[in-house]
Amino acid sequence: MTPIFKKTALAAALLAIGIAIGWAGAQWRLGSSHPAGPDASGAAAPSERKVLYWYDPMVPTQKFDKPGKSPYMDMALVPKYADEDAQSGPGLSVSAKAVQALGIRTALVERRDIGTDVDVLGTVQLNDRDVSIIQARAAGFVERVYARAPGDVVAAGAPLAELLLPEWVAAQREFLAVRSLKDDTLTAASRQRLALLGMPAAVIAQVERTGEPQGRFTVTFAQGGLVAELMVRQGMTVSAGASLARVNGLSTMWIEAAVPEAQSGPLQIGQDAQVRLAAFPGETLKARVVSILPETNRDTRTVRVRLELPNPAQKLKAGMSGQVVLPGRAQPALLVPSEAVIRTGKRALAYVVDGPGKYHPVELQVGAEIEDRLVVLSGLSEGQQVVASAQFLIDSEASLRGVVPPQAGASGPEEPVGQGTSAAAPGPKRFTVRGVVDEVSPTEMTLTHDAVPELKWPAMTMPFKLASPEIAKAVKPEQQVRFTFEQKGSDFVITAIERAKP
Numbered sequence: 470m471t472p473i474f475k476k477t478a479l480a481a482a483l484l485a486i487g488i489a490i491g492w493a494g495a496q497w498r499l500g501s502s503h504p505a506g507p508d509a510s511g512a513a514a515p516s517e518r519k520v521l522y523w524y525d526p527m528v529p530t531q532k533f534d535k536p537g538k539s540p541y542m543d544m545a546l547v548p549k550y551a552d553e554d555a556q557s558g559p560g561l562s563v564s565a566k567a568v569q570a571l572g573i574r575t576a577l578v579e580r581r582d583i584g585t586d587v588d589v590l591g592t593v594q595l596n597d598r599d600v601s602i603i604q605a606r607a608a609g610f611v612e613r614v615y616a617r618a619p620g621d622v623v624a625a626g627a628p629l630a631e632l633l634l635p636e637w638v639a640a641q642r643e644f645l646a647v648r649s650l651k652d653d654t655l656t657a658a659s660r661q662r663l664a665l666l667g668m669p670a671a672v673i674a675q676v677e678r679t680g681e682p683q684g685r686f687t688v689t690f691a692q693g694g695l696v697a698e699l700m701v702r703q704g705m706t707v708s709a710g711a712s713l714a715r716v717n718g719l720s721t722m723w724i725e726a727a728v729p730e731a732q733s734g735p736l737q738i739g740q741d742a743q744v745r746l747a748a749f750p751g752e753t754l755k756a757r758v759v760s761i762l763p764e765t766n767r768d769t770r771t772v773r774v775r776l777e778l779p780n781p782a783q784k785l786k787a788g789m790s791g792q793v794v795l796p797g798r799a800q801p802a803l804l805v806p807s808e809a810v811i812r813t814g815k816r817a818l819a820y821v822v823d824g825p826g827k828y829h830p831v832e833l834q835v836g837a838e839i840e841d842r843l844v845v846l847s848g849l850s851e852g853q854q855v856v857a858s859a860q861f862l863i864d865s866e867a868s869l870r871g872v873v874p875p876q877a878g879a880s881g882p883e884e885p886v887g888q889g890t891s892a893a894a895p896g897p898k899r900f901t902v903r904g905v906v907d908e909v910s911p912t913e914m915t916l917t918h919d920a921v922p923e924l925k926w927p928a929m930t931m932p933f934k935l936a937s938p939e940i941a942k943a944v945k946p947e948q949q950v951r952f953t954f955e956q957k958g959s960d961f962v963i964t965a966i967e968r969a970k971p
Contacts (some may be wrong), residue, residue, distance in 0.1 A: 518550045519550065520548045520549065520550060521549045521550065522534060522548075522549050523535065523536050523537070523546035523547065523548050523549065524546060524547060524549055525539040525540075525541050525544070525546060525547070531931065531932070532549075532959070533546055536548065540930070540931075541929050541930055541931055545570065547566055547567040547570060548566065561827075561828060561829070561863070562826050562827050562828075563826045563827075563828065563863065565825070565826055567826075568826055571858075571862060572858060573856060573858060573859050573863075574856075574857045574858040574859075575822050575854045575855065575856055575857055576805060576806045576809055576854070576855055576857040577852070577853075577854060578803055578804070578805055578845070578849045578850065578851055578852060578853045578854070578855060579803070579804050579805075579851065580801055580803055580804075580851045581801065581802065581804055582799045582800065582801050582802075583799065583800065583801075583802050583804070583839055583844070584796075584797060584799045585732075585735055585797030585800070586794055586795065587728055587732045587736070587793075587794070587795040587797070588792060588793070588794050588795075589726045589727060589728055589729075589792070589793050589795075590726065590727070590790060590791075590792065590793070591724040591725060591726035591776070591790065591791055591792070591793035592724065592725055592726075592788065592789070592790050593722055593723070593724050593746070593785055593786065593787055593788060593789040593790070594722065594723045594724065594725055594787055594788075595695065595697075595717045595719075595722065595723065595787050596717070596718060596722055596723050596777065597717075597723070599694070599717065599718030599720065599721060600697075600715065600716070600717055600718070601690075601691050601692050601694075601715070601716050601718070602712055602714075602715050602716075603629060603688060603690060603691065603712070603713045603714045603715075603716070604710055604711060604712050604713060605632060605688070605707040605708065605709060605710065605711045605713060606634075606666070606667030606668070606686075606709065607634045607636045607637055607666060607667055607709050608634070608635075608636060608706075608707065608708045608709050609632045609633050609634035609635065609636070609637075609706075609707060610632065610633045610704075610705075610706055610707075611630055611631075611632055611701055611702065611703055611704060611705050611706075611707060612631045612632065612633050612685070612703070613630060613631040613703060614629070614630045614701055614702060614703045615627075615628045615629060615630065617629060617696055617699055617714070618696065618699060619696050619697065619698060619699050620695065620696060621695075621696045622693075622694070622695055622696075622719070622783070623690050623693055623694070623696060623716070624690070624693045625690060625691065625692050625693040626689050626690065627689060627690045627693075628687050628689050628690075629687075629688045629689060629690060629701070629713060629714060630687075630688050630701050630703075630713060631685055631686070631687050631688075632685070632686050632687075632688060632707065633684055633685055634684055634685075634686055635684065636666065637666060637668060637672075637682075637683070637684055637686070638682045638684040640662060640663055640666055640668075641663065641676050641682040641683065641684075642682055643659065643662075644659040644660060644662070644663055644676065645676070645680060645682070647659040648677070660673060663676075667709075672686065688713060690714070690716060691716075692716060692718055693716075693718070693719070694716045694717050694718040694719045694720075695716065695717045695719055696714060696715075696716055697715045697716060697717045698712075698714060698715040699713075699714050700712055700713055700714060700715075701713040701714065719780055719783050720779070720780060720781070721777050721778065721779055721780055722777070722778055722780045722785045722787070723759075723775050723776065723777060724744055724756060724775075724776045724778060724791070724793060725773060725774070725775050725776075726773075726774050726776070726793045727766070727769065727771035727772070727773060727774075728771060728772050728773075728774050728795075729770065729771055729772075730765055730770045730771060730772060731837050731838065733761070733771075733772040733774075735797055736758065736761055736772075736774060736795065737758065737761075738758055738759065738760065738761060739757060739758060740757070740758040740795060741755065741756070741757055741758075741796070742755075742756045742757065742758060742776050742793055742794060742795045742796070743755065743756070743794045743796070744756050744776070744778060744791055744792070744793055744794075745791050745792045745794075746785075746789050746790070746791035747789070747790055747791055748786075748789055748791075749784075754778050755778065756776040756777060756778035756793070757777055757778070758774060758775070758776050758795070759775055759776065759777045760774070760775040761773075761774050761775075762774070762775070774795075776793065802836070802844045802845075803844065803845040803849060803850075803851060804839070804842040804843065804844060804845065805819065805842065805843055805845055805849065805855055806841060806842055806843075806857050807838060807841050807842060807843050808841075808857055808858065809855045809856060809857040810833060810835060810843055811861065811864055816832055816833075817832065817833040817834070817835050818830050818831070818832055818833065819831055819833055819848070819849065819855045819856070820855060820856040820863050820864070821849070821854065821855055822853075822854035822855065822856065828856060828863055831848050831849065832848055833845055833846075833847065833848035833849065834847040834848060861925050864925070898923075898955065898956075899953050899954065899955045899964065900921055900923060900924065900953065900954055900955070901951065901952070901953045902918050902919050902920075902921055902951075902952065902954075903918065903919050903949070903950070903951050903969055904916040904917055904918030904919065904949075904950055904951075904952060905917045905918075905947065905948070905949055905950070906944050906945065906946050906947065906948050906950055907930060907946060907947075908932075908946060909941050909944065909945070909946060910941060911935070911938040911941050912934065912935055912938065912941075913932050913933065913934055913935060914932065914933050914935055914940070914941060914944075914963060914966075915930065915931070915932045915933075916930070916931070916933065916950070916952070917929070917930040918930075918931075918952075931961075933952075933954055933961050933962065933963045934957075934960045934961065934962045934963070935962065935963055936962050936963060936964045940963055940964075940965075940966055943966055943967070943968075944966060944968065948968055949968065949969045950966050950967065950968055950969050951966070951967055951968075951969040952965065952966040952967075953965040953966070
């Protein structure tokens with residue numbers, strides 16, 4: 470065998486071996502990617518999630534058969550997956566894309582010690598319980614009025630006016646005549662008559678000592694304070710019991726505060742308080758609650774509270790303003806952000822996070838609002854997560870699915886918003902709203918309408934089904950209309966329409 474033949478045979482053999490190896494490797498790869506037996510089905514890659522339809526979270530009842538941009542809002546449509554409705558609990562699921570698109574935020578239910586301090590604005594006033602009236606004790610004439618004017622501050626015993634009282638003169642002469650008879654019984658009776666005429670004991674004693682009638686009498690201020698009113702003038706005639714002046718005492722002052730109705734419950738008469746007035750920065754005064762008025766201001770929803778504070782140096786002036794702090798005891802309470810609670814007027818709801826994209830509604834009993842947080846009395850537990858934004862969209866979806874919890878005391882589950890009731894109940898709820906016609910066809914009409922608070926809808930543009938083709942003949946595009954619609958299944962159907970006045 471020649472060397473050339475040997476080399477040729479060796480090359481052919483190597484080529485055959487290479488082809489065989491390549492064919493075997495190809496067959497192995499093919500068998501791995503396409504298993505022949507049914508037992509290999511479990512190793513196949515998981516199939517993609519099935520999309521039922523796409524929808525706009527702001528209008529969840531309107532369905533679309535392909536993705537794209539929402540015709541109502543400036544946002545992408547969100548897919549609705551088939552496995553989202555297969556929930557084991559009473560809540561609902563929201564896809565991760567919807568959570569991201571809606572910007573859903575959550576907040577933690579926390580237990581904190583909250584103070585029940587009430588911090589409100591107060592105004593200093595005169596103490597209306599410390600008032601005295603100066604009156605004439607008998608009819609007479611005003612001969613002199615001392616230099617007084619409303620607003621003056623006077624001391625106790627300061628003179629006000631000098632009166633000439635003829636009735637006193639006649640009674641005193643009669644007393645002196647009876648006394649000259651030396652009859653003790655008659656004298657005592659005559660002396661008592663002088664006292665009943667309003668004569669002070671000092672005047673009667675002076676008449677007895679001097680034996681001369683005292684017809685002139687100086688009226689003085691029984692207590693010191695502010696001259697609130699001055700009703701006497703020189704030369705006037707006064708009758709018995711006529712008011713000459715009114716004086717407000719200044720030894721104590723009031724400070725009146727308007728306490729919000731929600732914080733007025735714990736207040737008690739006799740409760741201590743602290744007052745900081747703008748006129749005396751850095752100084753804290755002590756006050757005491759003396760009155761809680763039994764009427765709430767219907768406009769401001771506040772309760773008037775009066776506090777009394779001492780004024781020994783008379784530095785407090787009526788009309789001054791300052792802060793009033795009514796301290797209370799700190800107590801633990803569950804708190805959630807106020808924005809996390811949906812309040813309908815009849816009840817309060819919050820949506821608890823069960824897991825990623827999973828939520829369920831709970832009914833709450835809420836207490837006072839402290840800054841931007843609400844006190845939760847029942848319904849939540851410490852450490853739970855609640856939805857703190859976009860929850861009104863979740864609530865709308867939950868209402869449509871019928872997963873909203875029944876109201877306390879209700880005989881059955883709550884009817885979803887906008888849904889018809891059972892056969893034993895009244896018919897479907899209808900909503901009337903104004904709008905402008907954009908497009909119209911025999912079966913559908915697109916309108917730009919005002920907000921619908923009952924459904925928690927903002928003002929927007931959306932299509933409606935028509936209950937009858939005759940409705941489409943009554944209006945044209947760009948007309949302002951007033952229409953009534955109701956929900957039938959997943960559609961909103963216009964049942965009546967009329968042109969609206971501009």
